Amino acid sequence: MLPAPNRLRERSEFASAVRGPGSTRAGSRLLVVHAHRTDARAGRPPRVGFVVSKAVGGAVVRTRTKRRLRALVAQRLAVVPAGVDLVVRANPAAGTATSGELAVALDALWHKVLRRLGGAV
Template sequence: MIPEAHRLRHGDDFRRVFRAGVRVRSDHLMAHSLSENDDSHAARVGFIVSKAVGNAVKRNRVKRRLREIMRPRLVEFDSGSLFVLRALPNAAEAEFAVLESEVGDLIEKARRKQARSGRRTRPRT
């Protein structure tokens, strides 16, 4: 389980990541990442698994896998970072090892893309 301090839950936070962050994609996943200058909160991660992925059993399996993949990787993120993983429809058929590899690649791609674009936001007031 991901600790509560590291969970991204509010729609406003998701929208902020989508609008101001960078987006990267792999075969089974899409990631949105935003590094904020606000160090008042821990790095937070959110998951989106739509009905296009499959029935409730498949969606929940994908969410559990993604949470387990992200849990040990939380220490890799700076304070104030927001990271959203969106499962694409074919994610339900992917093996755990494939998803794990793709998550690692997406984190790296997002870091490089953020460094290139210089996308950092000011803290909310």
């Protein structure tokens, strides 16, 4: 589980990260990663949210996918610059992917969006 200061919770926080001015995204067959940084959050810990829709699968598959993604993100959170909000969205193929496949996709997309924001990764 991610620590409370590192979680996106409100709809407005997700909307800002996904559609806000200055936000960026990168996608693959398995995942889409959205990133957003504002001066208002400068110096605060990075936050991450997850979107796993019913298109990914039933409740068991969605929960398993979210659990895998949370564990992968928790391992990588230390390299995210302060003040960055990230949203990880699972595409339907993520429901049948292994943890290793999710890790490879997440790493590639994670680094791509953080480079676009100007963060050192």
